Amino acid sequence: MQETDIQFLENSFKKYYFDHFNKIKVPERTSEREFGYQKFNSGMTRHITISNDKELHLMLMNNIPSDVYCSNGYYTFPNLPMNEKDWKEADLIFDIDAKDLNLSCRNNHTITICTNCKKISNSLSQCTECNSSKLEKKSLPCKNCINASKKEVEKLIDVLTNDLAISQENIQVYFSGNEGFHVYAYDLIFQKLGPRERSDLTDYILFKGIIPETFGIRKFKSDKKSFPNFNEKGWRGRFSTYIFGSKSKRPKILTEIFANGYSFFQKTLDDAAENIGVKIDPNVTVDIHRIFRLPGSINSKSG
Ligand SMILES: [Zn+2]
Ligand SMILES: [Zn+2]
Incomplete structure (x- = not known):
């Protein structure tokens, strides 16, 4: 400049x-x-x-x-170098960004600047001038991006209030300055969590790392009674709604699931994470500094 x-x-x-x-x-x-x-x-x-x-x-x-x-983070000595600050606790913060939502509109409003020759173009893979693949992406969010981000914020607030019992008045949403939102959850218990516990928490919110056994599907002797149902709380209920759609379809789909077996169901769980998991950026939430x-x-x- x-x-x-x-x-x-x-x-x-x-x-x-x-x-x-x-x-x-x-x-x-x-x-x-x-x-x-x-x-x-x-x-x-x-x-x-x-x-x-x-x-x-x-x-x-x-x-x-x-x-x-x-x-x-809260520190005893916030002005000292990081390893001398004496970390006490940190607010729990979630980052939801339109660029992480795999939206089809992204290509329509993303331009690239070639770091080599500075040419600006719509090409996302290669510079149209010098063929360099070192491109810096710039994007402005569209209405679709903002709406999709808002939907993820709503999903997140549902998990925070219903599954983790954080009260609605302790949750605040701010524009992140990038292409989405920062969601702050002020809660005494969660403020004290270290990076490892925060990582477990992000897995829970992403609906990630669920194994078939959790829902009664085993390699041998699966158990239909352990499979989630509609009226259940938390992810069991959300997963039921996702997988069955309506109550009348449950018996038929359940029979299919058990017939398809263990590894097929693992794939179903991975797809579910992609579809119903809350798309937070895990790196932001685990960072307490x-x-x-x-x-x-x-x-x-x-x-
Ligand atoms: Zn170039
Ligand atoms: Zn968009």
Whole structure:
């Protein structure tokens, strides 16, 4: 970017920050968190502490960052290097992004920039100018992308409230700044979970890693009585709705499932994960040291 462009952007952002201080607020337990920011055309500054809205606003006016971030983690010493921070706990955050949803509309609104010759084109595999395959993808979400992301958010909230008993008022949804949403679940029990437990939790939400035995299908001596039914809670009920559709179809489909056997059913489970699992990005949820875009702040990429 040109120096004059940066000057222009910084002035616009400064005005935005000044006009919208009421929208840019520090999160709770401010002084236990790590803050970070990025300026136009420069790298990330991290390991900053801020204790209230006033200090945040001062930081914004002094540095005019293009992006502001805040940790999900709470630390004893948030301004020290990562291994000296003394991690206490972290908010549970889920990332849902349109680019992960395998939507057919994506190709219609994705362009690529060749990193070699800078040619911009619609070709997603190869540069039309120099044939280089090093392409940077840029995309703006369409209505379909936003609606599909919203549907995943609804599925996620259903699992969080019904299966994990997190109350609705402790769940907040924010635009992620990319092409989807960040869902924050504030819950004392889940805040304390480490990466391994968070990984188990993401598997549960993705409906991933389920083995046929869970539903009574074994290599020998399967058990029809263990198979899920409609009125059951959680994934057993959701899986029933997915596999049977309606009550009247259940007996026939159940007979087929048991006749097809173990490995066929494993395939059915994998397909189910793809269709009814909630498409969260597991890497985001297991990361207890990540910094996230501060809700209410602007995002340099959205233009
Ligand atoms: Zn090229
Ligand atoms: Zn789209």
